[in-house]
Amino acid sequence: MVEQKQPILRIEDLYINYKVYGGYSYVIDGLNLNVFPGEKIALVGESGCGKTTTVKSILRVLPKQAKIAGGSIVFDGHDVLNIKPNELNEVRRRKMSMIFQDPTASLNPVFTIGKQISDSIKYSGLADRKDKKAIKERAIQALNDCSMPDPERIMGNYPFQLSGGMRQRVCIAMALATASKFMIADEPTTNLDVTIQDQVLKLIRNLTDEKDMSLILITHSMGVARMMADRICVMYAGNIVENAKTEELLEKPQHPYTVGLMNSIPKLTGDSILSGIPGRLPSYLTPPPGCRFSTRCPHAFDSCFVKKPPFYDIGNGHQVACYLHDKSVPQSIKEEAVSNE
Amino acid sequence: MAGFKYILKRMAWSIFVLFGLSILIFCIARVIPGDTATMALGSTASEHAKELYREQNHLNEPLPVQYFYWIGDAVRGNFGNSTQTKRPVATDIKEFLPATLELIAFAAILEIIGGIGLGVLTARKPGGLLDNSVRVTSYLGIATPSFVWGILFMLIFCHWTHLLPTIGRLSSNIVPPKNITGLYVIDGILTGNTAAAWDAFKHIIMPGTALALTGIAQSARMTRASMLDNMDKDYVSAEIAAGIPMRRVMWVYVLRPSAIPAVSMIALDIAAMLGNAFMVEQVFSYPGVSKYCLNAILNKDLNAVVGVVLVIGVSFLLVNIMVDIISAFLDPRIRLQGGTI
Numbered sequence: 218m219v220e221q222k223q224p225i226l227r228i229e230d231l232y233i234n235y236k237v238y239g240g241y242s243y244v245i246d247g248l249n250l251n252v253f254p255g256e257k258i259a260l261v262g263e264s265g266c267g268k269t270t271t272v273k274s275i276l277r278v279l280p281k282q283a284k285i286a287g288g289s290i291v292f293d294g295h296d297v298l299n300i301k302p303n304e305l306n307e308v309r310r311r312k313m314s315m316i317f318q319d320p321t322a323s324l325n326p327v328f329t330i331g332k333q334i335s336d337s338i339k340y341s342g343l344a345d346r347k348d349k350k351a352i353k354e355r356a357i358q359a360l361n362d363c364s365m366p367d368p369e370r371i372m373g374n375y376p377f378q379l380s381g382g383m384r385q386r387v388c389i390a391m392a393l394a395t396a397s398k399f400m401i402a403d404e405p406t407t408n409l410d411v412t413i414q415d416q417v418l419k420l421i422r423n424l425t426d427e428k429d430m431s432l433i434l435i436t437h438s439m440g441v442a443r444m445m446a447d448r449i450c451v452m453y454a455g456n457i458v459e460n461a462k463t464e465e466l467l468e469k470p471q472h473p474y475t476v477g478l479m480n481s482i483p484k485l486t487g488d489s490i491l492s493g494i495p496g497r498l499p500s501y502l503t504p505p506p507g508c509r510f511s512t513r514c515p516h517a518f519d520s521c522f523v524k525k526p527p528f529y530d531i532g533n534g535h536q537v538a539c540y541l542h543d544k545s546v547p548q549s550i551k552e553e554a555v556s557n558e
Numbered sequence: 559m560a561g562f563k564y565i566l567k568r569m570a571w572s573i574f575v576l577f578g579l580s581i582l583i584f585c586i587a588r589v590i591p592g593d594t595a596t597m598a599l600g601s602t603a604s605e606h607a608k609e610l611y612r613e614q615n616h617l618n619e620p621l622p623v624q625y626f627y628w629i630g631d632a633v634r635g636n637f638g639n640s641t642q643t644k645r646p647v648a649t650d651i652k653e654f655l656p657a658t659l660e661l662i663a664f665a666a667i668l669e670i671i672g673g674i675g676l677g678v679l680t681a682r683k684p685g686g687l688l689d690n691s692v693r694v695t696s697y698l699g700i701a702t703p704s705f706v707w708g709i710l711f712m713l714i715f716c717h718w719t720h721l722l723p724t725i726g727r728l729s730s731n732i733v734p735p736k737n738i739t740g741l742y743v744i745d746g747i748l749t750g751n752t753a754a755a756w757d758a759f760k761h762i763i764m765p766g767t768a769l770a771l772t773g774i775a776q777s778a779r780m781t782r783a784s785m786l787d788n789m790d791k792d793y794v795s796a797e798i799a800a801g802i803p804m805r806r807v808m809w810v811y812v813l814r815p816s817a818i819p820a821v822s823m824i825a826l827d828i829a830a831m832l833g834n835a836f837m838v839e840q841v842f843s844y845p846g847v848s849k850y851c852l853n854a855i856l857n858k859d860l861n862a863v864v865g866v867v868l869v870i871g872v873s874f875l876l877v878n879i880m881v882d883i884i885s886a887f888l889d890p891r892i893r894l895q896g897g898t899i
C-alpha cells in the first residue's frame with residue numbers, strides 16, 4: 218500500500234532452471250518483483266508458469282534439481298542468495314513463513330500435529346525454548362485462531378487422522394503462528410470446499426492485516442485475487458508480464474495474456490483460468506527467444522519473436538511487458554498487430 | 559492400545575507360520591530321507607533291530623500321528639543324537655549357537671549404525687565427495703562375498719600388522735568366562751573378567767565386519783534412496799522454511815519416515831546371517847552354529863540339520879515380530895490403523 222517506502226522484498230532479474238533428463242528446463246526467466254511492507258500481492262497465472270518455483274526461491278527451499286542461475290533477492294536487508302546458513306535460518310524463523318501448496322504433503326506423516334506445530338514455534342523464538350507449557354499454549358492458540366474444533370485433541374492426532382480441510386488449516390495455523398513480517402501462501406484454498414475456502418481466505422486476510430504483514434498469495438482464481446490483494450502480478454512462463462493495482466488491472470488489463478485470461482472467466486467471479494487461450498505454455502527446454510507469449514499471442518509482430526520485451530511503465534503504477542506499449546514502435550505496426558485476431 | 563492389539567495379531571499370525579515351518583521340517587526329517595530306521599541304524603542293521611526301532615519311535619503309525627510325536631519331542635528340545643559329535647543335537651546347539659549370536663550381534667550393530675548413518679550422511683549432499691566414495695565402495699561391498707573380505711582382513715590385520723587374532727573365539731591362553739548368557743563378551747563384562755571380554759571382542763571384529771559389509775552397503779543405499787525421496791516432499795520444505803536446523807530435519811523428520819523400509823531390510827538381513835555366517839565361520843575357524851550346520855549337511859547328519867533349521871526358522875519369526883514392533887513404533891499409520899504403508 219505504502220509505496221513511498223522501501224520494498225521489504227525485492228527480486229531482481231531472477232533466473233532459475235531445473236536439471237531434467239536431456240538438459241535444462243529454463244523456467245524462471247529474468248523475473249522482477251517488489252513487495253512493500255504491509256502490501257498484499259496476488260500472483261496469478263496458469264499451472265506450470267513458475268509461481269511455486271518463484272516463491273520457494275525466496276525461502277531457499279527449492280528442490281535439489283533447481284539452480285538459481287542469476288539475479289538477486291533482497292528481503293528486509295538480507296541478501297537471500299548470498300546469506301550465511303545461520304542468518305538464513307534466522308530469517309526463516311523470525312521473519313517469514315510459507316503455506317505450501319499441497320496440504321496432503323505438507324505435514325510430516327509420522328509425527329503428531331502437536332509436535333510439528335510446537336517445533337516451529339520453538340525455533341521461531343516466540344516462546345522460551347524450554348518452556349513446554351508456553352509453547353503448547355501458543356500452538357493451541359494458533360489452532361484456535363484458525364477455528365479448529367477441539368485443538369487439544371487435534372494436537373495429539375497424526376495427519377492421516379484429519380480431513381484435507383483440517384490439514385490445510387493446520388498448515389495455515391503453523392505458518393501464522395510464527396509469521397511476523399511476511400507471509401507466502403501458495404494456493405491455500407485448493408482442495409477446500411467453497412464455504413471453507415471463504416473462511417480460510419478471510420482468516421489469512423484478517424491475521425495478516427492484524428499484524429500488518431506483507432502477503433504473496435498464489436492463486437488460479439481472479440475472484441480470489443480481487444478479494445485478497447492490493448496488487449495483482451500476472452505471470453506467464455517464468456516472467457511477470459503485468460503488474461498493477463487490483464482494480465486497475467481488472468478494469469484495464471493491457472497485456473494480451475491478461476486480456477485472454479479475463480475473457481476466459483465469465484464475470485470474474487472466481488473460476489479457474491486454465492482455459493480460454495488457445496495453445497499452451499512453450500517448452501522450457503527450448504523456450505522462444507523473444508517474448509515467451511509470442512507463440513500464443515494473437516497480436517505478435519516481428520520484434521516479439523526476437524527479444525524479450527522489458528517492462529513498460531504506463532502510469533498509475535501499472536507495468537506491462539509488451540511491445541505494444543513501446544513508444545518507439547510505429548503506431549501503424551501496432552494497429553495492424555491489434556487488428557490481427 | 560491399538561498398537562498393542564496390532565502386535566498381538568501379528569504374533570498370533572506367526573504361530574500359523576511356525577506350524578507351516580514345522581511341517582516343512584518334519585518332511586525333511588521323516589518323509590524325504592526314505593527309511594528312517596535304516597538312516598538311524600545304518601544299512602548293516604538287522605531287520606529285527608530296525609523293526610524294534612520303528613516300534614519304539616512310533617514309525618509304524620500314520621504320518622499325522624508321527625508328526626505329533628515328532629513335534630512333541632522337538633518342542634522339548636529333543637532332536638536325537640548327532641552322528642558327527644555323538645552327542646544330543648540340543649547340547650551341540652547350546653554350545654555353538656551363542657558364538658554365532660555374539661558374532662551376529664556385533665555385525666547387526668555395525669550394520670544398523672553404519673548403514674543408516676552412511677545413508678543419512680550421503681543423502682545430505684547427493685553427488686558430493688562422501689556420496690560418490692560411498693557409492694563406489696558400496697558396489698565393492700555388495701559385489702564381494704564376505705569370505706573374500708575375511709581373507710583380505712586376515713592378510714591385513716593378522717599377517718601384516720598382527721593387530722588382531724586370526725582364528726577361533728578366544729585365545730588359547732585365556733580361560734572362558736563363567737557361563738551366564740553364553741556370549742563371551744557379555745559374560746566377561748558381567749563377571750568382571752575384562753581380559754576375556756576384550757580377547758573375545760578382538761576375535762569377533764574381523765568376522766563380524768566381514769559378515770556385515772554387504773548389509774551395510776545395501777542398507778546405506780536403501781536409506782539414502784528413501785531419504786532423497788522424502789526430502790522432495792513439501793513437508794520437508796515446510797520444516798526447513800520454519801527454520802528448523804538442517805541437522806534436526808535430516809536426523810529426525812526425514813529419517814523417521816525413511817527408516818521404515820530400511821529397517822525391515824536390515825532386520826531380515828540380520829536374520830539371514832544365521833544361515834550365511836558359515837562362510838566367515840569357516841574362514842576364521844569360528845566355532846559357530848552355522849559352520850556346525852554346514853558340516854551336518856555335508857555329513858548327512860539329519861538330526862543336526864533339523865535342529866539348526868528349526869532354530870533358524872524360529873529366529874526368523876522372532877525377527878519378523880521385532881520388525882513389526884519397530885515399524886509400528888516408527889509409523890503411526892501401522893500402529894493405529896493396522897494397515898500397511
Ligand SMILES: Nc1ncnc2c1ncn2[C@@H]1O[C@H](COP(=O)(O)OP(=O)(O)OP(=O)(O)O)[C@@H](O)[C@H]1O
Nearest residue numbers: 235237244263264265266267268269270271280282
Ligand atoms: N523438481 C522439478 N524438476 C524439474 N522441473 C520442475 C520441478 N519442479 C517444477 N518444475 C517445472 O517448473 C515449471 C514451473 O513449476 P511450478 O511448480 O513453479 O509451477 P506453478 O506455477 O506453481 O504451477 P501450479 O499452478 O500447477 O502449482 C513446470 O514446468 C515444472 O514442470
Ligand SMILES: [Mg+2]
Nearest residue numbers: 268269318403
Ligand atoms: Mg504451484
